[in-house]
Amino acid sequence: MTFAVEVKDVSLNYHEVAALKNISFTLEKGKIYGLLGRNGAGKTSLLSLLASLREQTGGTIRILGDAPFENPEVMQDVVFIYEKDNKDESEKVIGMLKFAERYRPHFNMDYAMDLVKGFNLPLNKAVKKLSKGQQSALFVTIGLASRCPLTIFDEAYLGMDAPTREIFYKELLEDQSNHPRTIIISTHLVSEMDYLFDEVLIIDKGTLILQEENETLISRGATITGTANEVDQFVKGLRKLNEQQLGNTKRVVIYGALSKEQRNEAKEKGLEVGVISLQDLFIHLTGEGM
Amino acid sequence: MKTKPIYLKIASDVFWFQLKWTIPFFSIILLVHLIQNAPVFTKGQPLQDFLLTSYISSNIYMFIIGIISAAVFLPFYVKNGLTRKDYFKSAILGSSGLAVALVLASAMIAGIEHLVIQMIDFPYGIESINVLQDAKDTDNNVIAIIVTGMLFSPIIDPGHGWVLTLFLFSVNLFTYFVMGWMIGAAFYRMKLIGFAVLALFIFLLRIRDIIWESGLPLYASMAGLFVLIGIMLWIIKLLSRRVTIKL
Incomplete structure (x- = not known):
């Protein structure tokens, strides 16, 4: 069986500091995983490795059976949406969507447009001129509409207000059931999002302390x-x-x-x-x- | 069915995107050029054509685009699921295209200027990049070497014929792009330690000038220049092929 993600004995050091220590886990295709951990636990470091933004210091990572780093087939199938600073992004909303359509093989523009409507996003406005919540909604839209086999949301919804987050949760569940893929959601908003997760991984001080089905866990x-x-x-x-x-x-x-x-x-x-x-x-x- | 390699797609995007930036840059240069040249009609001096103006300012422009290539474009593409390797290839192609486009656009404007000067029968004539042959003063001051090295490249001699001259002009612009890219890549990867590459930059600039001023046959100098570009691309590759992309 090919797993969506196989992480084996992965460690990551920043100079002398160990950000991740011998982490191992597997993620199945088509499930939604909640990645929980306190600030500085190593969540973003781990997700950056899956997104090939950096290389692990030790251990192996496989995504859909292959090592992801600098692998064009794997990298285009992994989308990593995170909370970022867009104060210099002068591209318009529509430009960002078209770019994603150009480089993401499973991107669906019709669905993206539905989301844009749902989130009430102005298509012809520069990203830097959007409110924080609108920026989050735009990147979440790109994340969902890219329909990548591995979709990662790392605190990507912090700027959104509660009703917008509700739209996101609803769309996430609906689109995931229509187009199954593996989704990893890293969050602080545990109480609000727990119903989304099929399984939960908890990471603490660079170590994976638990991976369990949500129901078993509770x-x-x-x-x-x-x-x-x-x-x-x-x-x-x-x-x-x-x-x-x-x-x-x-x-x-x-x-x-x-x-x-x-x-x-x-x-x-x-x-x-x-x-x-x-x-x-x-x-x-x-x-x-x- | 074999699909078109992705780096060609990125190269075309990089090219058009940078060309979009080039339009305001070019418009400003053209405006400055016109204002600067206006008094010649009353002073009785030859007009300097646009190729000459563009030759000096486009160097710096390509250098800056090179820095942006490493610090902005690479992270952007990798975050969108493309490999560092594909970006590397596409940046070479896209920026070569940009260098050629800049030169052709400058040559076209200069061509129009030459035509107009002929039509109105301007008595003092028009100067082109051949005047740069004498402009470069080989001062031994380091800053002067950098500044003149950046502004005036020694590789243009219209005696070679216009096609070769324009080709060398494009290669020259591409060299500046690669130099900027190398510095950008070093800073992106190593922060302040990246300063070390500035010394390398100055050194390479001197090497380029020495190659070109050594009196070697043209094709030997050209080969030397291509080797130099190759070395810089190799350094960029080493710096960026496994680089961590900052969030």
Whole structure:
């Protein structure tokens, strides 16, 4: 089976600083992956390697079976959209789209135009004159309409307001189901985007600490809600990630899957067992808050 | 079906894009040229044709385009999924095309000037790039060497015939592009250490002049110039073939 991405023992050093340390993982074709990590964890370094913007110090990378660096067939099939400074970009929106159409073999201009309409982008305005949100929307449009087999969004939506982000999420899911491809989304907005991910990778201090299906991952913990005394008694000995109390009602987030007996016990005591959020897990697994 | 190599597509894009920049540059040079030449009609001096004006200013223009090639175009293309190698080939082709286009456009304007001068029977005549033969003063001051080296290239002698002269003019412009590109590539890759390449630049400029002024037969000098261009392209290739593209 050819994986969309195979990363084996990859390391990256900036002079003496190790940005990535022996990272290995595989990504399947047609899935959406969430890449989570705190600032400086190595997310962008890793994504730059996949986009062939730099070469790894050690290890191997394969994209659709081939090493990507300076490989024309692979490089044109990888699109990397990231948050960037466009203050000097005097090209117009339409010029940027035409350029992408010229060099991206799967680019679809009709779809790009639909997105331009949806995002309300002015076609004949220079990129540098667009608002931050419009710039993000333009590059996200290029990322989606390029329909590259490996599509990477690295915090590319930070400038967008909430309704625009919603359009992006909707389009991402819809276009991905119509034209399956592998998508990697790196983000800080975990709570807002968790439903998009099929699988999650968490990277911390240059090391991959976890790769798991989203559903499996969130079954690794639970929330227990009920009267303070009952909750406290129930969670004794369990690993608490977070707790909140309002009056006599308490909600505790625990880490670790609950056994069937524990679930029954909770039910008998009138406690409500809920699903943990990816955000809570992320914060726990990477040590501190964002 | 064999498709056209991608570098040809990039080369054509690079060429047209740079040509778009060249239009305002050329318009300004032409305006300056006209203003500068206006008094000759009253002062009784020969007119200097546009080829002469363009010859001096286009050197600097191509040098700057060369720097931009390394610092702006390369990252842009790689970020859009194209390889460094394809960009390298396309920049050579695209900028050679630009050098030829600049020379042809200058020659056309100069041709019109020559025609007009003949038609109006201007008594003091018109000068072209042959006057540069004497213009280059070989001062031993380093700055003077750089400045005169950049402004006045020694390779034009209309005694060779116009076709060869225009060809040499184009090669000369391309050399400036490659020099700018080499400096841009060194800065992009090594930041301040890239300054070291400036010394190399001055050295190569001198070598070029020495080759051309050595009294060697024309074709030997031309071969020397092409070897020099080859060395610079090789340096650019070494600097950029695995370069990290900054975000």
